[in-house]
Structures are given as structure tokens and as C-alpha cells.
Amino acid sequence: MRIISGTTQFNIEDKTAVAIGKFDGVHMGHQKLLKHILDKKDQGMKATIFTFDPPPAVFFSQLMAKNENEKKDIILSQLLTKDEKRRKFEELGVDILVEFPMNTETARTAPEDFVRKILHEQMNAAYLAAGDDLSYGYKGRGDFALLNKLAPELGYRTHAIKKLQMFGRNVSSSFIKEEILQAEMERASELLGEHYYVGGFVEHGKKLGRTIGFPTVNLLPPSEKCLPPFGVYFSEVRIDGRKYHGMTNIGLRPTVSDSGQVSVETYIYDFDEDIYGKYLEIALLTFHRKEQKFSGVEALKGQLRLDLDAGRNFFDYE
Secondary structure: OOEEEEEOOOOOOOEEEEEEEEOOOOHHHHHHHHHHHHHHHHHHOOEEEEEEEOHHHHHHHHHHHOHHHHHOOOOEEEEEEHHHHHOOOOOOOOEEEEEEOOOOOHHHHHHHHHHHHHHHOOOOEEEEEOOOOOOHHHHOOOOHHHHHHHHHHOEEEEEOOOOEEEOEEOOOOHHHHHHHHOOOOOHHHHHHHHHEEEEEEOOOOOOOHOOOOOOEEEEOOOOOOOOOOOOEEEEEEEOOEEEEEEEEEOOOOOOOOOOOEEEEEEEEEOOOOOOOOOEEEEEEEEEEEEOOOOHHHHHHHHHHHHHHHHHHOOOOOO
């Protein structure tokens, strides 16, 4: 997959089928949209994603910040990090990803200029697909009516995608975040089309888990990652293409730490390998219980034994 990022100065020579959107989560609604551009590969078009970096919501929030420190603190939670989103697009078969710089100049672009100069001249769009609520250009004044108006002159076709509905609501990133923030991991998984996961590189912890008989792998979650409520989750651990059952604690570890740092700790069932420094993904399958502060390590150990047994029942161990 070709990635065009960090520049407004580019031109694509091949004819493209372009999907426009934020694509946070690349959820079932997004995948419905992406199918339309992926199908156009058979017609000789390059399946192309057009999105903004940073996301417009982050850019405009930072624009309103009072100072540089406040600007740095503005990180809106995302279902997928930039790297995760790139991997997902590549897995789906996208040919070109354009992460167009969102800055003051971009925000001031007139809607017609956006269509003519960017989508037509630079992107070489022969087909444009987006949600039917699409907005673009200065103050979001561009819409599908303008795309359709310019289509005969500029020689592209358009397709407005209606919102996918699940659980009686439009599927959206904000809806999925609501479910995650309520620890409704099963519903979030259905909306995403896959289990929601937290990825990262295994770090050295204090090895307390190992000393009390419950060795864990430790991740520091990306600052922009949307996390569910602190607590214990049964999980699927993905390492080098392999999958294992796990039990994951997300939180502050109040019984053994007062650092205030959020961590993701996972006990992997029937596993004893050195994986420090490796990238892994923790797919959160279901919520088990809230994070608690125990009276001491022995009380914590007792609860962990109960949790592990509950996990074995969940995974239906023989």
C-alpha cells in the first residue's frame, strides 16, 4: 500500500476510486463504504482512501487552545491509532492511503477548490464514495450536492452511502466508543466487525506478578487509545500470528502501585516464553469485574485465583 502523508504536494497518475472519511475504527459502516472502492479495482482503478491528519476534531480543538501546553494536552480518544489504521487498510486491500495535512490553509479551502484541485487534479478521482452526510471545505460547507454538480464536468462518478444501522442506531465511531466506555465489549465487537484490541510492545514491569505466581506481560497503552473502564477482562492475546487465551487488567494497580500510570497487564494461560520487546495485541472479549484495591498482596492473590478459574470456565478449558 502506498502511503502519502505529511505533504499537500502530490499527484496520483492512476485513475482512483476514492473513499472519503475519518475511518476511526474502520467499523462495519466504514467497511460497507470501502467495499464500493475495492470493487472498482476490477475496473483498473486504484482503491484509495482520503482522510485528514490530524483528524479535524483534534485540529480545531488545538486551534482553540490558549497556549502550547494546552495544545499538546489535547488528544481525543481514538479507536485505532494511525499505525493500526494503516495496517487495517492494507489488510483490506487498499492501494493508496492519503493522509492529507489538516492545517489552517486546508481548513480555509473553498469546497469547490477542494473538489477541483485535490480530488480531481491531485487524486485523479474517477469514482468518489462517502457517507451521505459528507461535509468538506471551508466551514464544512461542501456536500454531496456539489460533488454531483461538478461530476459531469470533471468526469467522475459518485456514490453516497447511507448509514449502516445496528442495534437500532447508526453505526458510528462515537456509538462504538459509548459501548466501550460502558465495557460492552461484545456489542463493540459486533459494530467493529472484530474484537476491540489494545496493541503495543511488551515492556519490563516490576515483575511483581511473577513473584506472586501470576506472571504478566505489560503494555503502556498509546495515549490516544480509547480504553474501557478499569477492570479485569478475558482476552485473546495475539503474538507473531499466534493466539492465546488471556486475562487482562486495565487500570492503576492500586493494591501494589501509587504511580497513577495506566497500564495493561495480561496473564497468558499456559504460556511461558520471553517476549519482551515484541509487539502484541490484546483483544478484549468480555468484561469480568471492576478493578479493586485489596488489603494486601495475599488478598489480591486469592482474588486472582478466582479470576483465573472464571477465565478457564469462560474459555471452556477441559
